Amino acid sequence: MNQEKLAQITTILSKKTVGIAGVGGLGSNVAVALARSKIGRLIIVDHDIVDESNLNRQYFFQDDIGKVKVEALSDIIHRVNPSVSITAVHTRLMPGCMHEPFHGADVIIEALDEALSKKQFIEDVLEHLPGVPLIGASGVAGYGQSDRIVTRELGNLYLCYDEHAPSSDDDVLLAPKVALMANWQADLALTLLIGDIR
Amino acid sequence: MSLIVNGKEVAYKKQETVAGLLNRLQFTFPLIIVKINGTLIKKKQYETTIVPDNARIDVVHMISGG
Numbered sequence: 071m072n073q074e075k076l077a078q079i080t081t082i083l084s085k086k087t088v089g090i091a092g093v094g095g096l097g098s099n100v101a102v103a104l105a106r107s108k109i110g111r112l113i114i115v116d117h118d119i120v121d122e123s124n125l126n127r128q129y130f131f132q133d134d135i136g137k138v139k140v141e142a143l144s145d146i147i148h149r150v151n152p153s154v155s156i157t158a159v160h161t162r163l164m165p166g167c168m169h170e171p172f173h174g175a176d177v178i179i180e181a182l183d184e185a186l187s188k189k190q191f192i193e194d195v196l197e198h199l200p201g202v203p204l205i206g207a208s209g210v211a212g213y214g215q216s217d218r219i220v221t222r223e224l225g226n227l228y229l230c231y232d233e234h235a236p237s238s239d240d241d242v243l244l245a246p247k248v249a250l251m252a253n254w255q256a257d258l259a260l261t262l263l264i265g266d267i268r
Numbered sequence: 269m270s271l272i273v274n275g276k277e278v279a280y281k282k283q284e285t286v287a288g289l290l291n292r293l294q295f296t297f298p299l300i301i302v303k304i305n306g307t308l309i310k311k312k313q314y315e316t317t318i319v320p321d322n323a324r325i326d327v328v329h330m331i332s333g334g
Contacts, residue, residue: 092334094334097334181334183333184332185299185332186299188334189299189330192301192330193310208328208330209333210331210333210334211332224301224303224326224328229328231328233328236331237331237332237333238331238332238333238334243333
């Protein structure tokens, strides 16, 4: 391992803030990947509590069932990396002001579940926080054919995208594909945050 | 006299709206993000926004799951 490069990256990331909308399958995995990468601060927003059915893909454990997701995830993140500053917001994002908790973020991650919420969130962020890179994901259901995943770059909107994937309304959500997309988002976030270093 | 839609060349039509273009190209998914030359076009603007010649258009659709 190139320790000098790792130290440079760690120094850069320790000063950065990432906002994550939704901490289900995508968001919980993004948060843990960024915590391991020594991100400075995370803003995590979700209205939900941990249910047993979440454990097939979300970064929670049996003894988290019944807990508020953002609180359970804060504890998990701090078990990985106690240095991460966390702003945990237990609320439902409402269309028109879905961007509001994310002021101050250097990068924002769309990690919501329903297609309509994803669209509304992307539109709110593009309209109200146009200077902040936004990383979304579309097409995370099912399994197999992961070679179809691409990054679509539309200005400041980056989309981890499998346009031929089924909807979770008609198909299944499973850990491998969800974690793959989540880590794709986290990797893109690092690329944007770190920039060019030697 | 052409458009680039998702990286592919498409014929330009004079005075065509975004709604008309989406219909012509059979983008039938209900939840899509449309950008023309980098600017977000919201759904309520689809019927009133005219697609300019030589425009670069990006259309992605949102699929449930997370």
